[in-house]
Amino acid sequence: MPQSTPDSASQPFQIILPVQPTRTDESFFKGILEKINVELRGVARGDTNSMLRSRSFDRLSNFSDEQLVEELKTMCPITYKLLACMLELENCSEKKIAALSLIYGVIMFKRCKELGFIQSINTIILSDSGANTEVYERFNKLGICFEKTMKYKIQDEIGTHFLDKVVEQVKAGNTFSFVLDNIDWEVKVHEMRSDNQNQSVHAVATSLVFDRVSCSHLDDTEPQRSLAETDIKQLVELNVNDAEQQRQSYKMIAAKILCEQIPAFSFLKTL
DNA sequence: CCCGTCTGAATTCAAGTCAG
DNA sequence: CTGACTTGAATTCAGACGGG
Numbered sequence: 585m586p587q588s589t590p591d592s593a594s595q596p597f598q599i600i601l602p603v604q605p606t607r608t609d610e611s612f613f614k615g616i617l618e619k620i621n622v623e624l625r626g627v628a629r630g631d632t633n634s635m636l637r638s639r640s641f642d643r644l645s646n647f648s649d650e651q652l653v654e655e656l657k658t659m660c661p662i663t664y665k666l667l668a669c670m671l672e673l674e675n676c677s678e679k680k681i682a683a684l685s686l687i688y689g690v691i692m693f694k695r696c697k698e699l700g701f702i703q704s705i706n707t708i709i710l711s712d713s714g715a716n717t718e719v720y721e722r723f724n725k726l727g728i729c730f731e732k733t734m735k736y737k738i739q740d741e742i743g744t745h746f747l748d749k750v751v752e753q754v755k756a757g758n759t760f761s762f763v764l765d766n767i768d769w770e771v772k773v774h775e776m777r778s779d780n781q782n783q784s785v786h787a788v789a790t791s792l793v794f795d796r797v798s799c800s801h802l803d804d805t806e807p808q809r810s811l812a813e814t815d816i817k818q819l820v821e822l823n824v825n826d827a828e829q830q831r832q833s834y835k836m837i838a839a840k841i842l843c844e845q846i847p848a849f850s851f852l853k854t855l
Numbered sequence: 856c857c858c859g860t861c862t863g864a865a866t867t868c869a870a871g872t873c874a875g
Numbered sequence: 876c877t878g879a880c881t882t883g884a885a886t887t888c889a890g891a892c893g894g895g
Contacts, residue, residue: 628890696889697865717879724866731866733882 616662623660628696632659636692636699639738641745647705649685656688690727703730704738711735753794760794 627634635643635655657664667673667687671680689702706729710719720732730738753760822830843853 625890698863698890700865732880733867734865736881 616666620660620663620666623663624692624695627659627692628699634659634692634699636689636701639701639704639741641742643701644705644708644742647701649682652685652688652702653681656684686728694727700730703728707735707738708742711739750792758794759798759800760792763791763793765790 626632627636635647635652653664656667667684671684673680673684686702689699692699693703706723707720710723710729717732720729720735723729724731750760817827839852843849
């Protein structure tokens with residue numbers, strides 16, 4: 585039993601070691617800590633291509649905890665062994681790999697702010713779930729996510745990625761439609777002054793939809809005939825098989841609606 | 856190896872807006 | 876009037892780098 589010191593009452597969380605460490609143990613432990621420090625500093629260096637440094641869309645969308653733990657294992661073998669031992673990783677489960685990945689991410693983020701990959705992912709998860717400012721603040725203090733203001737920056741970066749995709753598609757010769765959807769409204773002030781006027785506000789959502797089937801060869805100079813006079817069957821050139829297949833599809837849709845909307849038919853659902 | 860400076864990114868702060 | 880939110884500017888931080 586370790587002897588209690590006079591001020592032990594003021595240290596409620598005093599660590600009680602079963603065996604008092606010898607001077608050799610301490611110097612050995614100091615050596616391990618120094619090695620861990622060197623390993624982690626190595627990851628933080630700019631020329632080390634750590635996964636944690638990147639925040640590209642591809643990295644974010646293809647992220648896996650296994651890959652990150654593999655990086656830890658390769659770049660920081662001693663740190664990995666220590667953390668794996670603490671987590672009892674030999675009983676390897678998916679949840680433990682994810683936990684180790686998070687721990688590694690938090691440690692590196694606290695050492696170097698540029699290594700915020702895990703925090704980017706968590707910030708987006710919080711954004712998707714509609715977390716409020718307080719949630720961001722509390723998790724940010726734990727090193728789990730960024731401050732809330734960063735979510736806009738990350739979303740902008742993700743948006744830029746889609747612009748790159750558009751450039752790729754256009755270069756490949758694909759055509760697209762530019763879709764605009766707008767909403768207009770008036771914002772009226774309580775007291776109108778020269779510097780406080782009513783506002784007419786217009787918000788527009790935009791998107792590009794690429795054509796799966798090219799229609800650039802079709803004539804679009806003028807309508808070929810009016811819709812009222814058009815024979816749809818002749819236009820789409822339905823053969824007997826197509827017409828029969830279409831009839832079957834309509835029957836299935838009608839049956840589904842009947843089962844859903846009329847309770848008396850619900851017993852037919854399982855048929 | 857130490858120290859000062861640079862750099863890039865995150866965080867904090869302050870001002871303004873808005874809804875309840 | 877208050878609290879939550881947004882936004883841009885200022886500040887902070889830690890590693891990189893170069894000179895002595």
